[in-house]
Amino acid sequence: MRTPFRSRRTVLTGGAAALVLTLAITPTATADTSRPSRQGGSLVLVGGGLKDDNAQVYGEIIERAGGARARIGVITASSVPASQDPYADDPDKCSNSACNGAYYSEVFERHGAADAQWIPVDLDHIANADSEAVVRQVNSMSGFFFGGGDQSRYLTTLLNGAAHRDSKVLAAIRAKLAAGAVVSGSSAGAQITAGAHMVTGGESYEGLRDGSSPGYFEDATRLGYEPEGGFGFLRSGLIDTHTGAYGREGRVMRLAVDTGHDRVYALEENTALLVEHPGGPRERVRVLGPRGVAVFDLRRARVHEGPKTAGRGVDGKRATWSLSGVRYDYLTDGDRYDPRLRLTLPAYGKRPLAPRSTTPVPANTDVFHSAANPAGAPYSFLTTARALAATAAQRTAEATSYEDGPRFTVTFAKSPGFTAWSGDGATPQTLTGLSIHVTDR
Template sequence: MTRTSPTHRGAIGAHASPTHRRTFRTSAFPTHRRALGAACLAAALAVLAASPAPADTPSAHRDRGSLVLVGGGLKDDNAQVYGEIVRRAGGPGRARIGILTAASIPAAQDPDADDPERCSNSECNGAYYADLFRRYGADDAEWIPVDLDHLANADSDEVVARINSMSGFFFGGGDQYRYVTSLLHGERHTDSKVLAAIRAKLAAGAVVAGSSAGAQIASGPDMLTGGDSYPALRDGSRPGYFEDPSVLGYLPGGGFGFLRSGLLDTHTGTNGREGRSLRLAADTGHHTVYALDENTALIVDAPGSRREHLTVLGTQGVGLLRLSGAHAGVGPAGWHLHGARYDYLTTGDTYTPRTGEVTTPGKEPLAPSPTVPVPANTDVFYSPHNSRGTPYSLRGTARALAASTQRTATATTYESGPRFTVTLSEPRRFRALSADGTTAETLLGLRLDIDAG
């Protein structure tokens, strides 16, 4: 079973260009209306029972709750991630989870609202997730009726009372700007009563989870609203929300501000978004980017405190892009970035923002092979205009470099005018680690430079 969570029309979290990648980035929603098969669900739960949960941080961390942020594409058989959310909400038979899907279009804008097999609006998506969480053991899961059709509910005392009975919350994908317009008060950017109640529950120990736009909305200042990597590198970033999905846009006021230790990006490897993340970080003065890949969670304990601690859980990984020692500028040929650090963390790896420490339990250093060359890469950020492009392109070159005895590898953008070259190099501190002794999985300490030419 490999189905993906509901498609959300007009999604910013999965901004699609009008080319081949539109079908790659989304999935047909009607198939997700079907319930999990009993045998398939039993197998998924067996995996969950057999898999150890990520090690808890000290109990003192729990008084600030936790975040489970997924890079999109969360499959309905991902027992690790769904099970972790349920566990952090109190465990099977105790967890009570509120589902927020205001990032989806409201039912009034969905021509298929009356068709349970085809609908893709906030209410039917909320019912989908609620059913899924109950099947993964939640005692109760219900849709919180706040969306563009029910804006007044964001300040309803009755809805707040329902929020206060919950132990966990899940924000679905779609367009994160709809969360801004439905749960924050306009230009004041202040909390509605419902958001204030969720924030208080998080501080008291609840779990707040989200996928795609539902993860992106956890951002602090300078939340991404869209953009493709090549035009981002060429043209830079602009504050605001833009109908053109290729424009690198951001909201200076941010999202809900649950996570402030770095910028967030989602669908990173599948959409080649590392370039846009690096440009926005450099433009806005951020030193860290959490570049989340699909079907994979970044778990954040004690968010916003000195004890903040992050753990990766899932099938792909999280790119950790650090610019504290980097410098960027515009030369005669175009924009450049020198001295950034690229780490790629995989399941079980942890990161502590205050100290910069990374741990990699269960993984050992990988010895490179002198017989493995690094393949040429002429589409490092997986251009939406290249029908033969490959997802996870930057990661692919980085892992190939780690597996070889080369110390440097270059890759270029598909577009030219100017064409950008990415150079990855291995300083002395670089390490490649593997759980199976053969595959370069976690990468620590690569230097990343971008030059126009």
């Protein structure tokens, strides 16, 4: 099976204040009113690494597109075009937009779609984004899937680049979503559905240390974002993907703080965030798949920044930075979330877990699964959170970044109202109301 391209990570940077500050995080005021955000359809957003045998996620997309009558339009413009793929003529090795489009089309049909077609828009066919023939093809579809790769290529091909204006094809997809269609995507295909401040790259440690900056950067560790965002289909929170697999919890908290967002949806691999009626008062969220989705709530978060001193920031200086009061919920298969009430509703059959273990939480010296640590383990942040939930011996646990200079310490705390939920009565699966503090030491 061909695995569509995905990059290891992405990052950006930003300056820090010259004075010691204590800031309340408030909802972002950056709203794009040029396009309607209230939709009648649904989104199925996968955190990357979507396996071709994930019948649950593919089946959900197909069912929402009409079941046995589903017609899926596959958009893979985030992949390199055939002209840039040295293996374009080899069906076993190719990884360009056309062959990835054929791959996903075959997978959707294998899972029961009546038809699945590649929408021929990519860097080799930018003009097709305004082709009336391609618009007619889009209008004949009942659902859409955006593949992974580099979301900047979606901006170039479907949003007219710096103009950030809908092409005719994107306008047609937007209208289909508003009329009730399903729009899905994986990795970059999920990221591009974001509104303002779509993440473009970066690592957690460098992001926490240096802050974020607008743009795309060759330095893969630098935390970056697109100020105007992507398609703006989902605006109730920032979106990140491959979260636990690449240890991106730190970068999304820092980006949310820097850009004034008070909520993050952090998606795990091979698992989907189902969003019904995105942008409207009835917006609801459900998780599908074998892993989970973290929701970071920063409404009551406080940032503490100190004066800049000599260090390793972008300008050769860095400021001390810490964050407190972040609420962390981790949702697993079947769990629901109400964005308006900010309420997690565990799936039927899950019950509150009363921890009986007295085993201490294991030490964790690489909470963000650093790419610099050859012995690092994915899902490290979640592992500590669940270990704390499982023990009666501790109310708090600390974990640290692999890097020092500074070393960041993450404190997990069972705040009042914290609950772990389990389907088997022994294993913490869903977590609600865990408190997160990040300290620069």
